[in-house]
Amino acid sequence: MSIAATRLGPDGIAVPAIGFGTYPLRGDDGVTAIASALEVGYRFLDTAVNYRNEREVAEAIRASGVPREEVFIQTKIPGRDHRSSRRSLEASLTIMGLDYLDSVLIHWPNPSQDAYVTAWEGLIDAREAGLVRTIGVSNFAAHHLDAITEATEVTPAWNQIEIHPLFPQAEQLADNAERGITTQAWSPLGKTSAPFDEPAVADAAATHDVSPAQVILRWHLQRGVIPLPKSTSAERQRSNLDVFGFELSADEVAAITALGRADGRLFDGDPDTHEEM
Ligand SMILES: NC(=O)c1ccc[n+]([C@@H]2O[C@H](COP(=O)([O-])OP(=O)(O)OC[C@H]3O[C@@H](n4cnc5c(N)ncnc54)[C@H](OP(=O)(O)O)[C@@H]3O)[C@@H](O)[C@H]2O)c1
Numbered sequence: 001m002s003i004a005a006t007r008l009g010p011d012g013i014a015v016p017a018i019g020f021g022t023y024p025l026r027g028d029d030g031v032t033a034i035a036s037a038l039e040v041g042y043r044f045l046d047t048a049v050n051y052r053n054e055r056e057v058a059e060a061i062r063a064s065g066v067p068r069e070e071v072f073i074q075t076k077i078p079g080r081d082h083r084s085s086r087r088s089l090e091a092s093l094t095i096m097g098l099d100y101l102d103s104v105l106i107h108w109p110n111p112s113q114d115a116y117v118t119a120w121e122g123l124i125d126a127r128e129a130g131l132v133r134t135i136g137v138s139n140f141a142a143h144h145l146d147a148i149t150e151a152t153e154v155t156p157a158w159n160q161i162e163i164h165p166l167f168p169q170a171e172q173l174a175d176n177a178e179r180g181i182t183t184q185a186w187s188p189l190g191k192t193s194a195p196f197d198e199p200a201v202a203d204a205a206a207t208h209d210v211s212p213a214q215v216i217l218r219w220h221l222q223r224g225v226i227p228l229p230k231s232t233s234a235e236r237q238r239s240n241l242d243v244f245g246f247e248l249s250a251d252e253v254a255a256i257t258a259l260g261r262a263d264g265r266l267f268d269g270d271p272d273t274h275e276e277m
Contacts, residue, residue: 001222001247002247003017003221003222003244004017004244005017005018005244007226009134009157009158009182010155010157010158010180010181010182011133011134011157013102013133013134013157015044015072015102015182015226016042016043016044016072016226017221017226018042018044018217018221018226018227018228018229018240018241018243019042019044019045019046019072019074019184019226019227019228020034020037020042020044020045020046020228020229020230020237021046021186021188021228021229021230022034022045022046022047022051022053022056022057022230023047023048023051023053023230024051024053025053025056025230025232026051026052026053026056027056029232030053030056030060031056031059031060031063032060033231033232034056034057034060034061035060035061035063035064036234036237037060037231037237038060038061038064038066038071039064039234040234040237040238040241041238041241042237042241043066043070043071043072044071044072044074044226044228045057045060045061045071045072045073045074046074046160046184046228047073047074047075047076048075048076048078048107049075049076049077049078049081049088049091049092049107050076050078050107050276054075054092054095054096055095055096057073057096058095058096058097058098061073068098071102072102072103073096073098073101073102073103074101074102074103074104074105075089075092075101075103075104075105076104076105076106076107076138077089077104077105077106077107077119077123078107078276078277079107079108079110079113079275079276079277080277081119082106082110082113082115082116082118082119083115083118083119084122085104085106085118085119085120085121085122085123085126086122086123086125086126086129086131087122088122089101089104089122089123089126089131089132090126090131092104093131100130100131100132100133101131101132101133102132102133102134103132103133103134103135103136103157103158104123104126104132104135104136105135105136105137105138105156105158105160106119106120106123106136106137106138106140107138107139107276108138108139108271108274108275108276109137109139109140109141109144109271110275110276110277111144111271111272111275112275113275116137116144116147116148117147117148117151117152120135120137120148120151120152120154120156121151121152123135124152124154134157134158135154135156135157136156136157136158136159136160136181137156137158137159137160138158138159138160138161138184138186139160139161139162139269139271139274140156140159140161140271141172141271141272142172142175144271145159145175145176145179145181149179155179155180155181156181157181157182158181158182158183158184158226159172159176159181159182159183159184160183160184160185160186160228161183161184161185161186162185162186162187162265162266162269163183163185163186163187163188163220163225163227164185164187164188164189164190164191164193164194164195164216164264164266165190165195165198165200165201165216165219165256165257165259165260166190166193166195166259166260166261166264167260167261167264167265167266168223168256168257168259168260170257170260173223173224173225177224182224182226183224183225183226184225184226184227184228185220185225185226185227185228186228187266188216188217188220188225188227188228188229189213189216189217189229190216190266191266192266193266194212194213194216195212195216195259196212196213197212198259200252200255200256200258200259201215201216201256201259204248204252204255204256207252208246208248210243210246211239213229213236213239213240214239214240214242214243214246215248215252215256216256217229217240217243218243218246218247218248219248219252219253219256219257221243222247222248222253223253223257
């Protein structure tokens with residue numbers, strides 16, 4: 001299976017096959033790490049209002065010298081802004097000194113607020129006004145996706161969800177695909193619980209002469225997912241992007257997926273109960 005470094009999203013817009021996660025990179029060190037990511041070749045930066053680093057993301061792009069239009073910039077609307085999502089997006093543009101974003105997501109559905117449909121309507125408005133090229137969601141389960149598409153007839157381009165080998169989310173991945181939604185993975189390596197020593201990962205790394213992290217990122221690509229790894233190290237940033245020169249067998253992919261556990265979430269991030277303002 002040959003996989004290109006750039007793919008087409010559901011809106012027919014080109015998007016890098018791997019993005020760079022920017023949480024919790026802040027301050028001067030944050031700018032340095034994000035600029036390094038751009039220098040080693042990332043062209044997709046994932047931020048959020050709640051990461052409080054949109055300014056650093058914009059500064060890193062300017063510092064890197066990479067033209068803004070070559071970078072796919074994505075932010076996320078926090079729960080407290082669900083009833084004013086277009087204004088929230090406009091505030092992000094002001095902080096970043098930009099006149100458009102490439103993608104904006106609703107960060108969490110926060111069902112008890114009962115306002116994520118309103119947030120979605122605001123993002124549709126913003127897209128129609130040319131403030132953002134694509135719109136999507138994060139941490140949405142099937143019934144949250146039903147609610148926004150039934151209310152507006154607009155399907156999100158993206159659903160960014162927790163996916164790593166201990167929590168592979170086969171069902172939500174298939175549900176997203178059936179709806180024509182491209183899945184992005186947060187904590188794609190498994191953050192502090194990365195299963196680098198598990199035989200399914202370590203054996204594939206030895207077979208292909210790559211690192212366990214490269215095996216996991218390749219596993220995402222072969223499942224059709226856009227992973228968003230974060231690293232402060234230029235060397236790890238570079239190797240996390242260098243996953244287009246080998247291919248896992250179907251059995252290797254299946255063995256890594258089989259590491260999944262019902263309790264494999266990194267924290268209790270169940271979108272029906274976990275809320276972030
Ligand atoms: N939508 C959401 O609700 C949500 C939630 C969580 C995260 N996110 C997004 O997902 C991004 C990534 O998530 P994450 O940072 O939680 O997890 P992650 O990318 O799975 O893991 C990051 C950790 O792995 C280490 N690491 C990176 N590359 C490595 C390599 N090649 N070998 C060994 N260790 C490596 C990093 O350390 P070093 O930095 O020292 O390399 C860091 O400790 C975030 O930055 C954010 O953009 C979104």
